[in-house]
Each structure stands twice: as C-alpha cells, then as structure tokens.
Amino acid sequence: xxxxxxxxxxxxxxxxxxxxxxTLDGDTIVDVEPHVGFLHRGVEKLAENRMxxxxxxxxxxxxYAAPMxxxxxxxxxxxxxxxxxxxxxAKYVRLILLEFQRIASHLLWLGTFCNDLGQMxxxxxxxxxxxxxxxxxxxxxxxxxxxxxxxxxxxxxxxLPPNFEExxxxxxxxxxxxxxxxxxxxxxxxxxxxxxxxxGVLKREDAIALGVTGPVLRASGVNFDVxxxxxxxxxxxxxFIPQVQTRGDSFARYxxxxxxxxxxxxxxxxxxxxxxxxxxxGMPIKLISPPVKESEVIVRRELPRGxxxxxxxxxxxxxxxxxxxAPAFINLSALRYIAKGARYADLFSILGSLDLVxxxxxx
Amino acid sequence: xxDERFENAKREMEQLVVDSLKNYKAPxxxxxxxxxxxxxxxxxxxxxxxxxxxxxxMQFGLACCAMELxxxxxxxxxxxxxxxLLFRGTPRQCDVxxxxxxxxxxxxxxxxxxxxxxxxxxxxxxYGECAVSGGPWWESYNIIKGIDQxxxxxxxxAGCPPKPENLFEALMKLQEKVxxxxxx
Amino acid sequence: xxxxxxxxxxxxxxxxxxxxxxxxxxTAVDYIDHLEVIYFIRNMQNxxxxxxxxxxxNGESLPTVxxxxxSADYYERELSEMFGIAIEGRxxxxxxxxxxxxxxxxxxxxxxxxxxxxxx
Numbered sequence: 001x002x003x004x005x006x007x008x009x010x011x012x013x014x015x016x017x018x019x020x021x022x023t024l025d026g027d028t029i030v031d032v033e034p035h036v037g038f039l040h041r042g043v044e045k046l047a048e049n050r051m052x053x054x055x056x057x058x059x060x061x062x063x064y065a066a067p068m069x070x071x072x073x074x075x076x077x078x079x080x081x082x083x084x085x086x087x088x089x090a091k092y093v094r095l096i097l098l099e100f101q102r103i104a105s106h107l108l109w110l111g112t113f114c115n116d117l118g119q120m121x122x123x124x125x126x127x128x129x130x131x132x133x134x135x136x137x138x139x140x141x142x143x144x145x146x147x148x149x150x151x152x153x154x155x156x157x158x159x160l161p162p163n164f165e166e167x168x169x170x171x172x173x174x175x176x177x178x179x180x181x182x183x184x185x186x187x188x189x190x191x192x193x194x195x196x197x198x199x200g201v202l203k204r205e206d207a208i209a210l211g212v213t214g215p216v217l218r219a220s221g222v223n224f225d226v227x228x229x230x231x232x233x234x235x236x237x238x239x240f241i242p243q244v245q246t247r248g249d250s251f252a253r254y255x256x257x258x259x260x261x262x263x264x265x266x267x268x269x270x271x272x273x274x275x276x277x278x279x280x281x282g283m284p285i286k287l288i289s290p291p292v293k294e295s296e297v298i299v300r301r302e303l304p305r306g307x308x309x310x311x312x313x314x315x316x317x318x319x320x321x322x323x324x325x326a327p328a329f330i331n332l333s334a335l336r337y338i339a340k341g342a343r344y345a346d347l348f349s350i351l352g353s354l355d356l357v358x359x360x361x362x363x
Numbered sequence: 364x365x366d367e368r369f370e371n372a373k374r375e376m377e378q379l380v381v382d383s384l385k386n387y388k389a390p391x392x393x394x395x396x397x398x399x400x401x402x403x404x405x406x407x408x409x410x411x412x413x414x415x416x417x418x419x420x421m422q423f424g425l426a427c428c429a430m431e432l433x434x435x436x437x438x439x440x441x442x443x444x445x446x447x448l449l450f451r452g453t454p455r456q457c458d459v460x461x462x463x464x465x466x467x468x469x470x471x472x473x474x475x476x477x478x479x480x481x482x483x484x485x486x487x488x489x490y491g492e493c494a495v496s497g498g499p500w501w502e503s504y505n506i507i508k509g510i511d512q513x514x515x516x517x518x519x520x521a522g523c524p525p526k527p528e529n530l531f532e533a534l535m536k537l538q539e540k541v542x543x544x545x546x547x
Numbered sequence: 548x549x550x551x552x553x554x555x556x557x558x559x560x561x562x563x564x565x566x567x568x569x570x571x572x573x574t575a576v577d578y579i580d581h582l583e584v585i586y587f588i589r590n591m592q593n594x595x596x597x598x599x600x601x602x603x604x605n606g607e608s609l610p611t612v613x614x615x616x617x618s619a620d621y622y623e624r625e626l627s628e629m630f631g632i633a634i635e636g637r638x639x640x641x642x643x644x645x646x647x648x649x650x651x652x653x654x655x656x657x658x659x660x661x662x663x664x665x666x667x
Contacts, residue, residue, distance in 0.1 A: 009473055012422055012452045016429075017470055037643040038470040039426060041503045045654055049502070058499065064427035108430075128437040146430065146524055208569050208591055211618030222591065229594045311585070313576055323574040333621040359426055362643060469646050504653060505644075 002030060005344075009038055015112060016358025024344060032339050032347070034332055040362040047322045052078050053153070053285045055322075060147050062326070063360045066105035068097060068148050069303045075151040076232075077299040077310045082153070082290050090155035090280040091233040092271050096168075097141065097156075099264040099271075100134055103175070105304040106257045107131045109355050110182070113254070116352040117195050123185070130178055137171055140164075152282030153290070159280045165272050172265050179262060186254075196250040200338045200350035203248060210334045213327045214306025215260065216354060219245045219252035226302040238270050250353040257355075292316065303327060305355055328360035414458075414484070415541040418534075421457040421481070422450040425464030428491040428524045432463050435527040445534060454480040459537070461530075465493035465500055466507045478514045486541070488518045488533055495519050549600050552607070558599060559586070559615050566590045567597060573622040575630050577656050582630065584609060603632065611636035629654040 007020040017038035023031040043062060047055040059074040060067035072094060079086065086094070111127035135145050141160060142150040150157045186192050202212075207220040217224060225242035227235045243259035245252040283290075297312045306327025313321040331354050339350055424432045436442050436450060451457050454477050466474060478487070489510050492498035497508035510516060517540065520533045550558055571587035586599040603609065609626075611634050612619045624642040627634050631652035644650055652658060 009470065010423065010477065017425055035645060037641075037645050038467060039465070040467060040469075040643045041465065041500045041505055042653060045658075046500075046503060061427055061499070064430060125438050128434060129439065132434065132437075132439050145526065146427070209617045211570055211616070224591065224594075309572065309587075311572070311574060311587075321576045323572070323576075325572045329621060330618060333618065504650065504658075 001025075007347075015356055016361075018356070018358055018361075020347075022344070022347065027343050029339050029342050029344060029347065032336050034335060036332070036358070036361050038362070039359050043363050044322050044324060047319055049318070051287075051318050052289050055319075056151065057147065057149050060149065061359070062324070062363060063303065063305065063328075063357050064146070065108050065357050066101050066304045067146065068101045068150070069105075069301065070308070071149065071151050072098060073299060073301045073303070073308050073310055075153065076301065077297050077312050079153055080299060081292050081294050081297045081312065081314050083293045084154050084283075084290070086233075086282075087155050087278065087280060089276050089278040090282065092275040093156055093160060093280045094151070095233045095235070095238075096160075096268055096271050096275075097138065097150075099268050100138060102304045103261050103264050104131050104134045104138075106261050107134070109257065110254075113352040114186075116348045117192065119192075123182070126178070126182070130175065133171060133174075137167060140167070152284065155280045155282030157282065168268065168272060172268060176262075176265060179258070183258065193251070195346075195349050196254060196353070199250045199346045200342060200353065201247070201249045202334070202338050206337065207248070210337060211330050212306075212334050213330065214303075214355075215253055215256040216306070216331055216334070218242060219256045220248040221246040226300050226307050230300050232301070234271065234274075237274065238267055240267065250349050253353040253355075289317065305357065305360065306331065324363060326360045326363060328354075328356045328358075329363075332356055332361055411542050415538040416446040418447055418458045418486075418537070418541070419456060420447060420450055420459045420461055421454055421477075422452060423461055423463060423477075425462070425466070425470070426493070428463035428493070431524045431527050431530070432461065432490070435530050440527045440531060442531075442534075445531075445538070447534060454478075455482060457481055458484070459486050459488060461488045461490050462494045462510050463490040465498060466510055466513075467505050468507060469505075471507055471513055474510075475513050484541075486517045486537060487514055488520065488530075488537065489516045490520045490530060490533075491525060492521060492523045495521060498523065548597070549602075552601050552603065552609075555599075555601060556610055556612065556615075559588075559612055562588055562597065562599075563615050566592055568616075570616040570618050570622075571596070573619060573626060575626055575632070577630065577654065579656055581605065582632070584626075584632075586612075608633040608635045610634075613637065628652075631655065 003024050005022045009017045009019045019035040021033045059070045107127045111124040114123035142148040202220050204221045223244050292314045300309045309325040311323040312319050489495050494510045500506045518533050567588045567590045569589045575584045582603040589596045624639050627639050628641045
C-alpha cells in the first residue's frame with residue numbers, strides 16, 4: 001500500500017521554500033516529486049528592461065550564499081559584449097575575492113548540512129563563526145557584508161587595502177587549523193558515517209546523462225572543472241587541480257567540498273605572491289555605457305554550486321534576451337533518480353548534500 | 364469582527380464585577396477592593412514582564428535575509444541573551460513571526476495560514492525591504508508588494524539586507540511595545 | 548549549426564552517439580515573428596561544445612528529446628510555460644508558474660508590464 005507524505009513549503013530542513021510530495025511503500029521511497037516556483041520573480045524578464053550595469057545587483061540576489069560569483073559572471077558577459085579586457089592586476093584581485101567567496105559558501109553548506117543530519121547546532125555555530133571572519137575581511141575590501149556590487153567593467157570598484165596580505169595570511173592559517181578540527185570531529189563519528197556512506201549513490205554514466213554539475217558531478221568520478229577546461233582569469237598560471245572522488249555517495253560529496261576549501265586556500269596564497277603591481281580599478285558606472293560590439297555572447301564560470309553559464313543577445317543599451325543556466329536547477333531534477341529505493345530518513349541526507357539554494361532554482 | 368464583540372463583552376463583565384463590589388457595604392469592603400486592584404496591577408505587570416522577556420520566534424527565512432537571520436541566532440550576535448530562544452518549527456509555540464525575504468503569489472496563502480495558526484498574543488516583524496514594500500522586485504509580475512497587504516505588521520526594519528544589529532534594536536523596540544510603554 | 552525542425556531528432560541522435568552526451572541548456576529567443584530554439588551540447592571527452600539552432604514559427608510545436616538526453620525534462624517544461632511552445636510526444640506540466648492560471652507566456656515580448664501592476 002502506498003502512502004503519500006507532504007514535506008511542506010515551510011520546513012526547517014529545506015533550504016528555502018521547496019515542496020516535496022514523497023510516495024512511500026512502508027519505509028522505502030518510491031517517488032519524489034518536487035514542486036518549485038515559490039520564489040520565482042522573473043529575473044530574466046526584469047533584465048530586459050534595465051540598462052546593462054543596472055542589472056548587476058539583480059544578479060547578486062539570485063544566489064545569496066555566494067553573491068559575488070554571479071555578479072562576476074554577469075559583468076564578464078557584458079565585458080565580452082563590449083570588447084573590454086580586464087586589467088592584469090584586476091584578474092588576480094577578482095580571483096582572490098572569488099576564492100574567499102567559495103570558502104564562505106562551503107562553510108555555510110557544512111553548517112546547515114550537519115543541522116539536517118540531526119547534529120543540532122555545534123557545527124553550525126563553529127562554521128558560522130568562521131564564515132563571519134571571512135565576511136569581515138570582505139567587508140574591509142568592499143564595504144558591505146553581503147551584497148557587494150564591486151565588479152566594474154575592466155576591474156573592480158575599490159582596490160585591495162595596503163595591509164591586506166598579512167591579514168589574509170593570518171586568516172588562512174587560522175582556517176587551516178579549523179579544517180583539521182572539522183575533519184577530526186566528523187570523519188570518525190559513527191553516526192555521520194552511518195548516515196552518509198553508501199547513501200544516495202550516483203554512478204558515473206547516470207551523472208553525465210542527468211546533466212548534474214559541480215561537486216555532485218566530481219563526486220561521481222567525472223574529471224571536469226570549468227576552472228581548468230575553459231580557464232579564465234589566472235587559473236592557468238596557478239597549477240589548479242580539480243578534486244575528484246569516485247564513490248558517488250553523500251560522503252564523497254562532502255569530501256569533495258572539504259578538499260575544495262583546502263585547494264582554495266592554496267590558490268589564494270599563490271595568487272597573493274604572484275600578483276603584479278599596478279592599477280585594478282574599472283570604469284565607473286555612467287548613464288550611457290560604451291558601445292556594444294558583439295551580438296551574441298556566451299560566458300562560463302565555476303560557481304560554488306556548479307557550472308553557471310550566461311547566453312546574452314544584445315541590443316544597443318540593454319540586453320535583448322538574458323538566459324541564465326543555474327546549477328541548482330538541474331541538480332534538483334536529479335533528486336528523483338538518486339532517492340529511488342532509499343529509506344525515508346535518508347532523504348534529507350541526499351537533499352542536503354546536493355547543496356541547493358532555492359532562489360537559484362526559481363530565478 | 365468577533366474580537367471586538369468579545370472585548371466589549373469582557374469590558375462589560377469587568378464593569379459589572381466592580382460595580383457589584385462597590386455596592387457591597389461591609390466594614391472591610393474598601394480594603395478588599397483596593398487589594399483586588401493591587402493584585403490585578405501586580406499580576407498584569409508580571410505577566411507583561413515575563414512575556415516581553417521570553418518571545419519565541421518562528422523560523423521563517425524565505426530568501427537572502429535568512430542568511431542574516433542565521434547570523435543573528437549564532438554566536439557573534441547572540442539572540443538568546445534577550446530571551447529570544449530556540450527558533451521553533453511549529454507556529455503553535457511561537458510569539459513572533461519574522462518575515463525575511465520576498466513573498467510571491469504562490470507562497471502568500473501559506474503565510475496567511477501560518478499567521479492564523481499562531482496563538483495570541485502574536486506579533487510580526489517585517490525584516491528587509493522585500494517584506495516592507497516589495498523591494499527591488501517591485502516591477503515583477505509574481506511578487507506581493509509588501510507583507511502588510513496580507514497580515515498586520517508591528518515593526519518594519521529597512522535595509523537590503525539589514526545588519527543583524529538592526530534586528531537586535533528592532534527586537535528591543537518590540538519588547539517595549541509588548542511591555543506596554545508604546546501605545547498601540 | 549542551423550538546422551530545420553524535421554532534422555532535429557536524427558541530428559541529436561547522431562551527435563550523442565559521437566560522444567556529445569552532456570546537455571547543458573535548452574533556451575529560446577523571441578524575435579517577434581518567429582522563435583529561435585537553441586540546444587547547447589558538450590562532449591565530455593575532449594571538452595568541445597556545439598550549439599544546435601532551429602527556427603519555429605508562432606504556434607508550432609517542438610518534438611521532445613527526452614529519449615536522447617534525460618536531463619531535458621526540466622528545460623522543456625520551463626520553455627513551454629515561459630514561451631508558450633507546445634511539446635509533442637509527452638505531457639508537460641508547469642514548473643515555475645504552477646498555481647498561476649491567468650499568466651500566459653511571460654517571457655514573450657508581447658507580455659506587457661503594466662498588465663499586472665497595481666499601484667498602492
């Protein structure tokens with residue numbers, strides 16, 4: 001006999017507003033059907049009515065756990081449409097700020113993932129404190145804690161302050177010690193291992209056929225990362241290695257993100273050493289922007305949740321069509337295939353390990 | 364509509380009791396009426412003091428402002444030191460609803476149902492510009508322009524997103540309102 | 548590459564047997580008298596990407612590609628409700644605008660802003 005349970009829109013464990021209708025046979029899941037659209041506000045339509053640089057603050061509010069990554073994606077698309085190249089020092093500055101943003105986003109994911117598994121609030125308090133320290137550093141550079149709007153055409157709006165390097169190195173030393181604490185806390189814990197090893201296995205061929213991206217794809221054994229394959233800014237000079245695991249379960253997805261945070265620390269240290277002197281400021285925002293040269297633009301970036309892409313058809317002063325490929329949208333569609341045959345209590349372990357932000361799904 | 368009728372009825376009953384006690388001509392009648400009014404004052408003051416220092420919020424982060432709400436509850440700006448304990452999952456045990464994030468036409472009936480499920484006395488804080496007036500999405504086709512078109516709001520906090528210290532000050536103002544210092 | 552609507556399924560089958568097995572996105576652009584639908588497909592071995600474009604007149608329907616790429620489900624549902632394109636071959640339900648019966652095809656240029664805006 002099949003029963004249906006409604007995991008309603010307002011729920012402590014769905015990150016945002018997501019409604020799942022779960023069909024159960026005893027304790028085994030037969031089908032999961034997500035209902036989305038509770039946060040849809042039509043960003044693609046709104047951007048057609050604004051000038052180019054006015055939509056930058058809209059793009060930040062799509063993924064609010066890592067806002068600078070989306071704003072960088074959009075400004076890079078506009079720069080390519082106008083034929084402007086970012087300055088040399090600006091490439092390194094953008095890379096450093098983006099990698100800090102990636103650490104902050106993964107720390108937030110770790111805290112809420114452990115909340116979902118029932119480990120109430122210890123990991124959450126630790127990771128939110130560390131995330132606060134990273135956000136304080138970003139506030140010193142850009143002036144705001146959460147919505148920065150600091151990317152400009154050709155560079156950034158404010159250059160790094162003079163004592164940034166020693167503050168950043170101190171923070172990175174502290175974070176390395178804390179990551180050792182996190183691993184010692186979680187990886188020998190029998191409850192964590194029971195709840196994540198062997199749960200929600202996604203094989204390699206299924207991962208490619210379902211179109212998932214980001215850490216979910218790399219945890220299933222596919223060696224693909226936009227930072228190496230379609231390289232941008234200064235990643236070729238910095239010896240970047242994508243982190244890949246082969247198991248495909250929730251533990252592998254946790255391990256990929258943990259390793260990515262450590263890789264980000266290495267990248268920031270190398271970039272601080274190799275950064276050239278000079279000027280990193282971009283053009284200030286004016287009412288009439290420079291003339292547009294290309295009619296169609298495609299740009300890809302590696303966001304903390306996966307691979308994001310913008311396809312833009314340009315008009316004279318505003319975009320004619322802005323198509324955004326959001327990574328969480330397609331990761332959510334794979335939930336149905338992963339959760340088939342699992343127990344009901346494993347549903348939140350799988351849902352948490354996919355790292356969804358519902359405003360990214362709905363746009 | 365029915366609340367006003369109950370309040371009228373309550374007032375009439377109280378008036379009846381006080382009137383009947385006034386007509387009671389006993390030698391210690393005055394002492395008893397004064398004692399009754401004294402206990403009423405002390406009791407209501409105690410009730411107000413205990414209510415304002417233990418407001419329990421409902422976990423209601425919809426969008427970006429939920430990130431700041433999580434920061435508000437964690438160790439740097441501690442919300443627990445003002446009695447603002449334990450974000451609860453169910454509306455039956457809560458006093459305050461903090462609406463953080465934009466509200467779309469698909470989510471609006473759920474929010475109204477949750478507000479009606481909270482037990483009285485209940486308060487609402489509109490946190491962030493999207494809940495105050497629609498925010499940056501005021502031109503969109505799917506957004507309700509301000510949460511006070513569906514439910515009554517007590518305190519508005521402006522900002523995008525407001526810093527958690529702003530929410531702390533809003534909380535202290537709400538405590539003054541619950542304690543009776545600010546008139547409704 | 549630009550193809551006609553009738554050649555779509557065989558072209559995608561040929562590409563997916565040549566190693567182009569990862570569908571990145573299906574999107575559409577509204578030029579007012581016709582629509583242009585674009586499929587972005589990627590080869591995971593040598594990391595090359597291909598876009599397949601086709602033109603649709605207003606009111607035509609699009610064949611479904613779900614047997615070739617399993618990830619086309621959500622993309623086709625979003626496309627059909629945002630642009631008003633009918634998908635032939637399977638039944639598509641609304642994804643992002645589920646309870647919103649009065650709204651038809653918001654991403655088309657003919658959808659007026661002021662039709663839903665109330666002041667005050």
